[in-house]
Amino acid sequence: MNKFAFVDCKTVDQVLGQLGDGAMVKAGGIDLLDLMKEDIVSPPRLVNIRNVDSLRGITISTDGLHLGPLSTLSEIASHPEIQRSYSALADAAGHAATPQVRNMATLGGNIMQRPRCWYFRSSDFDCKKKGEGSDECHAHNGENQYHAIMNNSSCAMVHPSSTAVPLLGLGAQVELTSKRGKRMVAMSEFYVPPEKSVVNETVVRPGELITSIFVPAPEPGTRSAYQKYGEKESFDWPIADAGIVLVMDGARCRKASVVLGVAAPTPIRSKEAEAVLVGKTIDEGTARAAGKAAMLHATPLSQNGYKTQLFETAIYRTVLLAAGQMQRDQSAVG
Amino acid sequence: MADTPKIEISRRGFLKGAGITAATGVIESANAFARDAKGALHGAQTIGPDAQPIKLHINGHELAVSVEPRYTLAETLRDNLGLTGTKVVCDRGSCSACTVWIDKVPALACMTLAVDAVGREITTIEGLSHGDTMHSVQVAFVKHDAMQCGFCTPGMVMSCAALLERNPNPKLDDVKHAVSGNLCRCGTYPKVFAATLDVAQQRAQASGLVNLDTGTEA
Numbered sequence: 128m129n130k131f132a133f134v135d136c137k138t139v140d141q142v143l144g145q146l147g148d149g150a151m152v153k154a155g156g157i158d159l160l161d162l163m164k165e166d167i168v169s170p171p172r173l174v175n176i177r178n179v180d181s182l183r184g185i186t187i188s189t190d191g192l193h194l195g196p197l198s199t200l201s202e203i204a205s206h207p208e209i210q211r212s213y214s215a216l217a218d219a220a221g222h223a224a225t226p227q228v229r230n231m232a233t234l235g236g237n238i239m240q241r242p243r244c245w246y247f248r249s250s251d252f253d254c255k256k257k258g259e260g261s262d263e264c265h266a267h268n269g270e271n272q273y274h275a276i277m278n279n280s281s282c283a284m285v286h287p288s289s290t291a292v293p294l295l296g297l298g299a300q301v302e303l304t305s306k307r308g309k310r311m312v313a314m315s316e317f318y319v320p321p322e323k324s325v326v327n328e329t330v331v332r333p334g335e336l337i338t339s340i341f342v343p344a345p346e347p348g349t350r351s352a353y354q355k356y357g358e359k360e361s362f363d364w365p366i367a368d369a370g371i372v373l374v375m376d377g378a379r380c381r382k383a384s385v386v387l388g389v390a391a392p393t394p395i396r397s398k399e400a401e402a403v404l405v406g407k408t409i410d411e412g413t414a415r416a417a418g419k420a421a422m423l424h425a426t427p428l429s430q431n432g433y434k435t436q437l438f439e440t441a442i443y444r445t446v447l448l449a450a451g452q453m454q455r456d457q458s459a460v461g
Numbered sequence: 462m463a464d465t466p467k468i469e470i471s472r473r474g475f476l477k478g479a480g481i482t483a484a485t486g487v488i489e490s491a492n493a494f495a496r497d498a499k500g501a502l503h504g505a506q507t508i509g510p511d512a513q514p515i516k517l518h519i520n521g522h523e524l525a526v527s528v529e530p531r532y533t534l535a536e537t538l539r540d541n542l543g544l545t546g547t548k549v550v551c552d553r554g555s556c557s558a559c560t561v562w563i564d565k566v567p568a569l570a571c572m573t574l575a576v577d578a579v580g581r582e583i584t585t586i587e588g589l590s591h592g593d594t595m596h597s598v599q600v601a602f603v604k605h606d607a608m609q610c611g612f613c614t615p616g617m618v619m620s621c622a623a624l625l626e627r628n629p630n631p632k633l634d635d636v637k638h639a640v641s642g643n644l645c646r647c648g649t650y651p652k653v654f655a656a657t658l659d660v661a662q663q664r665a666q667a668s669g670l671v672n673l674d675t676g677t678e679a
């Protein structure tokens with residue numbers, strides 16, 4: 128790890144005043160220290176936001192759920208009202224990583240963590256994602272068993288944020304604050320796919336800080352669920368995860384969000400799967416058809432064709448879980 | 462990391478409780494994070510990049526140590542303070558061998574910067590026992606032979622002891638969940654579960670409660 132100065136801030140203004148000149152924000156530090164230990168980033172200054180009280184706290188009001196970006200994954204997972212009304216978010220936070228990581232990792236840091244790709248995360252490889260003049264994506268012809276199976280022609284990374292999956296499905300918005308003011312960005316606009324910019328995976332600009340995450344109150348009849356599949360039963364990254372939000376009119380599905388986590392370089396909604404569900408009665412047949420539809424445009428690489436089957440199953444079982452027709456899958460990790 | 466951290470307190474000195482006051486005295490006036498009477502910091506405080514003195518609250522003692530901001534709590538505990546009970550294996554947050562409690566909550570010492578632990582209450586495996594009297598979870602680990610190579614054991618004990626603090630009557634699934642981040646390559650998990658459930662049962666019996674549900678059937 129490089130030498131750096133550590134600046135401990137107490138207010139958002141102090142934080143904003145410290146950004147610039149390559150300084151990086153540190154929240155829980157889980158992803159940032161990992162990248163620094165691997166020499167992927169070497170900031171001269173870490174701006175510690177963990178002691179900024181105004182970035183903490185979870186409040187529920189009639190309009191929805193307001194989450195301070197310093198809310199830890201443990202706090203989100205164990206919050207009774209989030210478990211009740213925003214179940215997919217509680218599920219996702221509670222099944223990410225390990226108990227220790229969840230106690231430290233923050234929601235802001237979780238959605239801002241850098242993608243998983245062992246070539247990107249190794250200082251032994253230059254690649255186009257690192258923006259160092261290389262035009263290569265080593266995953267295309269290399270070891271790619273965990274890489275993206277959709278939208279992967281430019282860069283085959285995956286973004287592993289478990290919480291981003293339900294946040295996208297629930298229509299969340301991210302508040303970004305800079306010295307110039309505040310702006311709200313819909314979760315659907317938050318991530319930038321590699322075809323648009325291979326280097327930046329979010330719209331967050333230098334000098335901007337996530338100061339709040341807002342999830343609108345669910346419409347009556349909303350049911351949601353999230354399940355994550357990995358190689359190991361615990362302490363593992365997802366290799367397929369699905370977030371499902373259904374708005375039910377009795378047995379009929381009126382609206383659906385089907386979100387896939389590590390299928391593409393950034394979390395995506397499957398319009399094809401949603402079209403299968405909307406207007407139908409949710410049952411085994413429609414749930415399976417939704418899984419199949421989501422994988423219609425999959426373009427797996429040499430070693431990750433298995434993920435297509437895994438996603439079909441993840442979507443099918445999570446649709447039924449959200450609809451209350453199936454128990455939580457024992458083979459889903461965490 | 463390139464440089465060896467500066468040793469402020471020798472292991473023996475620490476263990477005897479001798480070196481602590483001396484070392485604290487030397488750098489008292491230069492504490493990098495000045496706090497007021499209520500413990501609040503004023504303004505953005507910069508420390509480093511060079512080594513600076515900080516005070517850490519560890520196992521009920523205030524310990525002074527001089528570190529660069531890039532040193533992790535795990536390195537500082539082991540290399541500067543001689544508290545080598547905390548193990549470092551993966552150094553990336555994946556194995557939890559370095560589990561300590563930060564403000565009573567299990568956390569990763571390898572992914573915590575020492576400077577970021579200022580003002581927090583750190584408990585390490587050394588802080589669980591009272592002198593030569595082991596913590597009940599440690600006793601149960603010995604009784605149930607819940608370790609093989611022993612390298613994951615301190616972290617495992619910290620996770621199990623924390624579980625019993627917040628849930629005195631855990632079921633098997635609760636114990637599994639509590640150690641779901643602690644990697645044991647020897648495969649001692651069944652004995653770790655048995656040891657932890659045993660402590661819960663003994664405590665319940667000792668306090669006169671009847672504990673019918675040990676959860677061992679699950």
Ligand SMILES: Cc1cc2nc3c(=O)[nH]c(=O)nc-3n(C[C@H](O)[C@H](O)[C@H](O)COP(=O)(O)OP(=O)(O)OC[C@H]3O[C@@H](n4cnc5c(N)ncnc54)[C@H](O)[C@@H]3O)c2cc1C
Binds near residue numbers: 196
């Ligand atoms: C073994 C293991 C397994 C894991 N499994 C999973 C998993 O299954 N699912 C999952 O989602 N994650 C998983 N993770 C990743 C982990 O959850 C993330 O590293 C963590 O959530 C990052 O949060 P943090 O607060 O520690 O962020 P930090 O490391 O502090 O920050 C991460 C990034 O976000 C930026 N940032 C942080 N806060 C803000 C803010 N408020 N505004 C702007 N920028 C900000 C930082 O500058 C940095 O670039 C796993 C990690 C480990 C070690």
